[in-house]
Amino acid sequence: MSKKQEKPKQEETKDEKKALPDPEEPKTAEATEPENGARIAELENRYLRLMAEYDNFRxxxxxxxxxxxxxxxxxxxxxxLPLIDSLDRSVELAKTVTGEGRAFADGIPLMADQALKILEGLKVEKxxxxxxxFDPELHHALQQMEQENTESNTVIEVVQTGYRLGERLIRPALVIVSA
Known part of the structure; x- marks a missing residue:
């Protein structure tokens, strides 16, 4: 044989040696079991942390x-609220209407009731x-007046109704308080 043909054979044997595993003894299942157990525990821990993180995010x-x-x-x-205030004032004025406008005036309280039901549906309370x-967190005092037979710091007149949504104050009630 010629030298050219021998060289490729030598190169093939070098490649084969690289592809072959190390001649060390293969690891037995008993030897890899502690490593696998630790890896499984680590993966379980990561999984639980990810699930807790997702739950917190949700x-x-x-x-x-x-x-x-x-x-x-x-x-x-x-x-x-300004529209609802106007409806409330209209209800009071409708009580004084007589004659031909009475039929129209009778419909105003119905509209005001409908508006209040919508607010109740949204969980808004008067x-x-x-x-x-008097509660400064819920009321805004416009005036203080002397009034007999009334305890001090009691609301004696509501000028404008206040509203809240749950614990959140939307608008304080404007009130007159006894002195």
């Missing part, structure tokens, strides 16, 4: 979504202030 996003809904609802209701002790 709870945070749910709470954020709920907060955003309440904020948006409170903002919309705050914009509608602040009950009349004859209640």
């Amino acid at each position: 709870k945070r996003t749910q709470a954020e979504k709920s907060r955003l809904y309440k904020d948006a609802c409170a903002d919309v209701v705050a914009q509608l 602040i009950d202030a009349l004859n209640q002790p």
Whole structure:
């Protein structure tokens, strides 16, 4: 044979040696079991941490979504309160209407009731202030007046109704308080 033909054979044997595993003894199942157990425990731990992290993320996003809904609802209701105040004033004026306009005036309280039911559906509550002790967190005092047979710091007149959504105050009640 020629030298050219021998060289490729030598190169092939070098490649074969690289591809063959080390001549060390192969690891037995008993030898790899502690390594596998540690790896499994590590993977289980990572899995549990990821699941807990996902659960916390889900709870945070749910709470954020709920907060955003309440904020948006409170903002919309705050914009509608002047309309509701006008309906309340219209109800009072409708009581004085007689004659031909009476049929129209009878419909105004129905519209006001419908508006209040919509607010109740949104879980918006009127602040009950009349004859209640003055609460600076819920009431805004416009005036203080002397009144007999009334305890001091009691709301004696509501000038403008206040509203709240749950614990959140949308608008304080404007009141007159006894001195």
